[in-house]
Amino acid sequence: MIDRRIFVAAALAAIVEPSYSRTALAQGAVSRITAYAFSFPALAGGDIRLAEYTGRPLLVVNTASLCVYTPQYTGLQELWTEFSGRGLVIVGVPSNDFGGQEPGGATEITETAHHQHGVTFPMAAKAVVKGPAAHPFYKWAAEARPKEVPRWNFHKYLIGRDGYIADVFPESVAPGDTRVKTAVARALAAS
Structure with a gap:
């Protein structure tokens, strides 16, 4: 029954x-x-299918080009460089939801992420991350962690190997913060 x-x-x-x-x-x-059920349109075309990363920890971060936290792109790239060889996947999700700080299109986002900050991790196309029009991943995350939804740009969801949210870090916690690195290392060590 x-x-x-x-x-x-x-x-x-x-x-x-x-x-x-x-x-x-x-x-x-x-x-x-789980998070692996979702996909994002990719910034450069095609799709970022999270199912392709099943069993690997994911750090999904809503980003913006004109934000006081935009330098976190560099920290995210450093985290990617340090942990991607061990299995971590980072997905940047540009969003204009907070302060209109991602007003441009793919060309402007590419310029900021790839050219100014050297990002090589997967970048999604611009998406809505809050409210009723939010991308399905963000609706799922909000249902799973209703008190830990994005309140600004560079909010971070760490997804464990099991596909569920393992940890959440607000925009004020930089990617290089010990708390983030410890949580990532713990997610990578989990079987």
């Missing part, structure tokens, strides 16, 4: 979020949806 809560959640998710697998919903697997 299917638990009534799972059935109701599945029905609501099917209405609200059509990108979830209908088969998984029908089988009552709503509670098992």
Whole structure:
């Protein structure tokens, strides 16, 4: 017998979020949806399919080019350089949701991320990260951690190898902060 809560959640998710697998919903697997179920349009075209990184920790960061925290791109690149060989994946998600600080398109975002800060980790196309129009990943994250949603640019979700949120860091916590590095190392060490 299917638990009534799972059935109701599945029905609501099917209405609200059509990108979830209908088969998984029908089988009552709503509670098992992980970050690996999502994808982002890539800044350079194509898609960033998180399923391609299944079993690897992910750091998903909403970014902006004209923010006081924009220098964190450099710190994110340093984190990527230090930990990508061990399995960490960083995904930058440009967003204009906070202070209109990502007003440009792909060309301007590329200039800031790649040319000014040397970013080589995957960058998504500009996306909405808060509210009812938020990208499905951000809706999922907000449901999982409703008190730890992005409140500004450079909010960081660390996804563990199991595909669930392992830790959350607000914009004020720089990528090179000991707390971030410790959490990443712990996520990488998990089996």
